[in-house]
Amino acid sequence: MNEQTQTVINYHHRTKHQLERYAKGPETLDWDDQPDPYRRFAGCESVPLPEPGAELPVLLTELDNPQAIEPQPLTLKTLGLLLELSFGLSAWKQYGPDRWALRCNPSSGNLHPTEAYLINTDSSLIQPGVYHYVSHDHHLERRALFTADLDNAGILIGLSSLHWREAWKYGERAYRYCQHDIGHALGALRYAAAALGWSVELLAEYADDDIAALLGLDRLEDFKPNERESPDVICRIRTTADASSFGIDTLSEIQQSAAWSGRARSLNAYHMYKWPIIEEVSAAAAKPRTEEPHWQAEPQPVVNSSCRQTATAIIRQRRSAQHFDGKTTLPRADFFRLLSAVLPGRKPPFDLWRWPAKVHLFIFVHHVEGLAPGLYALPRAPDAIEPLQAATLADFDWQPVSDILPLYHLYMGDCRQIAKSLSCHQAIASNSAFNLAMVAEFNLDDQPWTYRRLFWECGLIGQALYLEAEAAGVRGTGIGCYFDDSVHEIFGIKDDRFQSLYHFTVGTPLEDTRIQTLPAYAHLQK
Structure with missing residues (x-):
């Protein structure tokens, strides 16, 4: 391992949140x-x-076939x-005298x-x-x-x-x-x-x-x-x-x-x-000039969506949920649509990605129609299934759930308290329909700049989940605060081959009626 890679690895371990302490931040x-x-x-x-504020007639579902x-x-x-x-x-x-802007990104x-x-x-x-x-x-x-x-x-x-x-x-x-x-x-x-x-x-x-x-x-x-x-x-x-x-x-x-x-x-x-x-x-983690592949995933089966909103409308209405109702069940079709949207394929946003998938999902299902509460896995690359099985608990059953998605059942049980505790005790992880951890293949191969790329891949997954959640009539929230090694322990991961880099949660939001929503660019109008 070269010195730059070691510096990056040291940073990653130093900035993990632990149950007994958080990573260093302002007091x-x-x-x-x-x-x-x-x-x-x-x-x-x-x-x-x-x-x-201009609108386009293109529906969000039409982005499934961008060509x-x-x-x-x-x-x-x-x-x-x-x-x-x-x-x-x-x-x-x-809210009262406080005013803040939201952005599309x-x-x-x-x-x-x-x-x-x-x-x-x-x-x-x-x-x-x-x-x-x-x-x-x-x-x-x-x-x-x-x-x-x-x-x-x-x-x-x-x-x-x-x-x-x-x-x-x-x-x-x-x-x-x-x-x-x-x-x-x-x-x-x-x-x-x-x-x-x-x-x-x-x-x-x-x-x-x-x-x-x-x-x-x-x-x-x-x-x-x-x-x-x-x-x-x-x-x-x-x-x-x-x-x-x-x-x-x-x-x-x-x-x-x-x-x-x-x-x-x-x-x-x-x-x-x-x-x-x-x-x-x-x-x-600075990147030098490199030769990079023009890799692209095979086309994936499209899971249809009932959404009839335009892409511009969905993009502008995207929000991060602050609270969920903790009880509404997400339809199975919407859940499968959400998961299909994050698989590598030849449609946005992953058709710009030039490398095989390195980030895979472990999903705590709380309220999804037709699925027993418990832990599930979505390997985003076929060759990741065996390494993930070998790296995780032997008790996981890895039973296929769907003919159209690489979704596997691992463990049956109520995981709401586990999800909440792992996500820095945040209720948004337990009151949602499902909460997930993005777990990355953590081999930098003496190319320390690929550390950044793993997080970018997580962000791409998060963006797809944000927009597809809005299209399904629910809402998502990215979670950056979680207890890293406790997550690994729950899954049975014992070394650095896989690391959890980002969490995300989706559910039915509770709206705070005390907060006003105002037009994005009214301040520019004369």
Whole structure:
């Protein structure tokens, strides 16, 4: 094991929650020190986007066959809609004097460490250059202008993480949550693009340094020292089926022709707590240039949904449930639809994923029609079944439940209290229809950057569950707080071959009528 991989492994074990103690975090939450949730740059030209809120007629269920969706033309209006549905505001909430925004891309604690950038090479759209998207104002800030005549390679979306936003509340474990949020953001981008008839290509070969140079994140003088962004991913948006390829030469040409402007405004935080381990693991998990496969799963059987809502409606109504009623039974057909949506396949969001599945599900079923309460497993790759059986309790029976899904019954019994205790004693894990743990094949193979990729895969799964839960008339919630090794003990996992990286719960929500819901962009209307 090389030194960087060991640093990542050490970080993972150090940031586990234990029954007798939680991972290191702030002793108190200093609300005066909370970072501004909206990054803005001073000294940049602002580029307005068309008014948000446009609807598309495409149903969510039509995304099961994305190739059949008629592509929308690439215009400033459709570009703005892509950004809004991926990273924009979905609503405002108000309780008494407190008011906060929700976004289309979920974030743990609603802290939103993910920043989104547009790289445009199409001179018929807007001036070719690098633009930062400001979700609050639904406009672009032009960070760089490309001075050379470039071949039109279309548009790209870059994502970065501002770790401090998450660490302010969650301390050392925040790096994990930032990676979850990148996965959610990738999923949100893929669903939004699919509704427009477009596809997303994950340009996985590029190094973090390449992405930093392209997005201007390596211009350290443009950022306050404790508020710099870490590069994560770059994606090519394909608006037509015959879009040209995007190679490393194109990337270098773009970088060399950029004239930069602007500096990041302070996030108005004085950084009471410092978490140096986050910078250590971030450096250790930095990705170099690599050769990556263009792997894609075989087509999966489609489990039909009765939902007749549009994709845009479902995307904008997605919420994280705060409380469940603890008694409503989820129809079996909806449960199977939810599980089928997270299997690798040739439909959003997993058709952008370039690697075999490494994350599998262990499901605590509480209230699902036709299924006995207990523990079930959904291996997301056929070759994972035997290793999972070997790594878990010999008492599990591994009996197939369905002819269309790789769902296995393991243990029969009421698991509500177990689920609640494992999820940091949170009732949302026990009062739901089901609660699950995402368990990853934890072999980094001296490629420490793949640690991040495991969390991204979990975030993609979470995004599919969020939207499909809304389509089924219920609601989901991602759970980042759980007792890691206690989860492993319940399943019988005794070593690092498998590790639980994310939890999720789905049920019938209880609405708090004291909280008002307000339109997402009413504040922009004159």
